[in-house]
Amino acid sequence: MLATVTGAIQQALSSPSLLRRHIPVAKRPFFALDLALIALGCRCAWLVDVTVVQDAEQVYADFLRFLCQGHGAIFENVRHIYEASSQQSFFFNTQLCRELVRSISDDTAYVRFVFLKQHGEPELLKHPPPDVLSALLTLSETQELPPSLAQHTLIPLAGVLLGYPVAYVPDSISESSTFLAQVPLDVYTCHARSPSWTSPHTFLKFSCPAVLVDREQIVASLMVRFEPRLDELGIRLDVAYSREVMDRVAL
Known part of the structure; x- marks a missing residue:
């Protein structure tokens, strides 16, 4: 199933009227795999970090419409949202978003x-x-972000959607803001691996202040949340971590 979905996405990326001129050939397999993991319900959202697209809302709307015409059942729960202040695009799974609202409302989410x-x-x-x-509730109901969200809301909202087990909530942000300076951090990198791939794929990467949450708890929460979804596709999840101290952390 994964190969079928990634193949459909790569074929769509090659269409002259869609994203072919926006995404270099070398980056298309990574784009296709990340979007396929959203469509197949492995994770709730993905921040598009392989390209910057002009008129992203229209371009990605056309792209998803094209995918749905040929593979509607697979892509019917996939939506694109554009956050104007950061000029960033997200693809998200509407069904997983609704499940996330319920779990957070019940304080049972892995975050x-x-x-x-x-x-x-x-x-x-x-x-x-x-x-x-x-904001998460509005997104799940309307499939759009509420307008004019403050950064102290957007930052943790993005963390929740992307599947991080730790979401940072800054008290306020300005050009001179510095957070987590010289604070020991556990930096986690989650790799998805498959026997058919030549190299692992970075699934998630995030950090957590080392004194706040035990490493074993973080790793266990990741496995409980993602391992069953990936296992169905024949993908193994590996979690590596390191201790780092930085002058500042970008949020």
Whole structure:
């Protein structure tokens, strides 16, 4: 099934009227695989990081429409959203988004929210921020982001959608903001592997303040959440981590 879906996406990427001129040939397999993992319900959302597309909303709408014409049942739950302030595109799975709303509302989601202060130590929040939950609910119902979301809402919302088990919630952001400077961080890299691939594929990469959450808990939550979905496709998930200290962390 994975090969069929990635093949359909790569074929669509080669269409002269769609994305062929936007995405270099060498990057199309990575684009196709990441989008296929969304369509097949392996993860809720993917931030498009292999290209920048002008008129992204129209281009990706046409692209998804083309995919649905030939493979409607597979791509019917896939939507594109564009965040104007950061000029970033996300593809997300509407069914998984609704499930995510329910799990976070019941405090059963595999995600921890870390409050970041300009001055002071990061701390775990006991409950999801109401503004993040509200934005996620709006997205699941309307398939659009609420307008004019503040950065302290957008940043954790993106983390939740992308499947990070840790979502950062900054108290405020300005050009001079610095977060997690010289704070020991556990940096996790999740690789998806298949016997048919020549190299592993980076599935997720995120960080967490080392003092807040035990590594074994993070790894266990990742396996419980993603391993069954990937296993159905013959994909193995490997999680590696390292301890790093940085001058600042980009959010």
